[in-house]
Amino acid sequence: MNTNKVAKMAAKTPTLDFQVAIEKCELCQEEDAQFYCNDCQEEMCSGCKTAHLRSKASHSHNVVSTKLGKSIRKSRKPIKCTTHSREIIRMYCTSCDEAVCVKFVTDIKHENHKFEELETTLYRYQDEISQNISQTKQQIEELQKSLHTIDVNVKDYTEVSDKTINEINQQRKQMKSDIDKIADDLVHQVTNRKEQDLKLILKEKKDIQKILSEHNEFLQSCEEKLKSIKGFSNIQHHIKNPQSSLPSITHINPLTFVSNNTLELEDMFGQLVDSLETKLTQKMYKHEKDQKKQTKSDDSVSCTSGTTISTDIVSRINPGWCVSAVNDNEAWCDGDRNLVLIDIHGNVKRKIQLNNNVYDIAVTTKGEIFVTGSTNIKKYLQDDSCINIADTEPYETRGLCLTFSTR
Template identity: 75%
Template sequence: MAAETTTLDFQVATKKCELCQEKDAQFYCNDCQEMCSGCKTIHLRSKVSRSHNVVSTKLVNSIGKTTQPIKCTTHQSEIIRIYCTSCGEAVCVKCVTDIKHKNHNFDELETTLYSYQDEISQNILETKHRIEQLQKLIHTIDVNVKDNTEVSNKTINDINQQRKQIKSDVDKIADDLVDQVQKRKQQDLKLTQKEKKDLQKIISDHNEYLQTCEETLKLMKDI
């Protein structure tokens, strides 16, 4: 479908065939308006109208517009009417006999369009479903991140509280130990001072005794 198309907007209601005026119109021709399936066959076999672009009225109503005839890029005088399913290319009737499309499989262009339309609609539904799944996954991730953040913050807060408590306990123990050392130091100091005082008393007594002895000795020498 390489050719560029131009579009004509219009509204199509259920009408009678413009050619036989009997049956309901099932197809739309850009040049001849609505026609039934029987008239379509005759219309496309006629030398005058076989180059007309005829599409289903259902397709016209579903998209709200039709396309101007798309010329074949290989046979430029021919209009694209069928689709080569083997090579994935929209072609004209003459392309069917070309060696390029030998033994290929073909389908009506309209049927192929409907098939692609259904496929695209299915892809849209699957993509929307996938987006919903991904959004749910993102929501789950956000919830997990929030929960993990709250748990981590609580754990950190508990650790800090325990650290403060441990530090307070250590400080109390250290203060008690320092107080005990201070008391022991004071006790040792008093004991040492007492021992020193006792020793000084003994020395003083010895000095007095020594002086008495010296004086007695001197007296005896004088006698």
């Protein structure tokens, strides 16, 4: 029976008030009573209690101390039946789930119904309620623990989030500082270069102005001599131009800035990951960074880092003098009467056999290869087929220059 039914029953049917507890055991009538059986409503001594609970008929009875039994009985007051005013409610119909007086036992309304003493029902429900109270207290304790855990999680989550925001702001500040340093350095280089170049240009301007002044003076002198026939004989030693050759002008290209648009700022700045993955992500970034450093070292074709690449190429293809880049990672070069496509590590990707030596190579964006050898220029297509472009006999073509059209 559920708690609602217990509440309903308890509200409807308070039970009788009992007499003052008997001091002697009601079973043996010899020993003092120390216990009370709620099911039998009898007081008993310790020995009779043991025998009572060993009996098959009463082994499940609810036996409590006499003090508790008296307290329970005194707390209950009798209630009269609303149908039979002179009767006191003593029974409980388990079929109807209703407390009744003894007259209802024979009433046609409760025919073939099951009855039990009200006291027995109350004690049984009391045990159920006690179990519910115990379970509810345990659940309350678990819920309180859960609330505490949530509070701790909220605190930890807030601390991690605040720390993350702080780290992002620090990264922002650091990157701004680094960018400012890089920009300041570039501006300083341009400024120094500008001062040096302008100094040179102004010096050349001053020299030219001096020469120009000398020429103007000479011109004026000549014009004056022409006006006087008398002075004609004295012009001989002035007829020579004061500056036999004009000064050359140095063409100086100023520094310009090319922004690196290929870099993704989001990748440079960082990304958000689950806090459990932070260490793993940092290890991954470190590994990628080390790989990029190694690749950058391998990809370099500068004079200081090209030894390894040159050694690989020499050992593989015995190259000549001609090299033409296809992209950042591949280049065509001549090697022992062959055109050879190699990567940055010296690996041979493709080879075209030639009938003559190669003087120079040029590669278009479409992958077409122009080759000059002695007195002719040939074009090699993607399928290695060859087209003769021009014959230059009797002249030898030693170099090729490839220009790009915007059309």
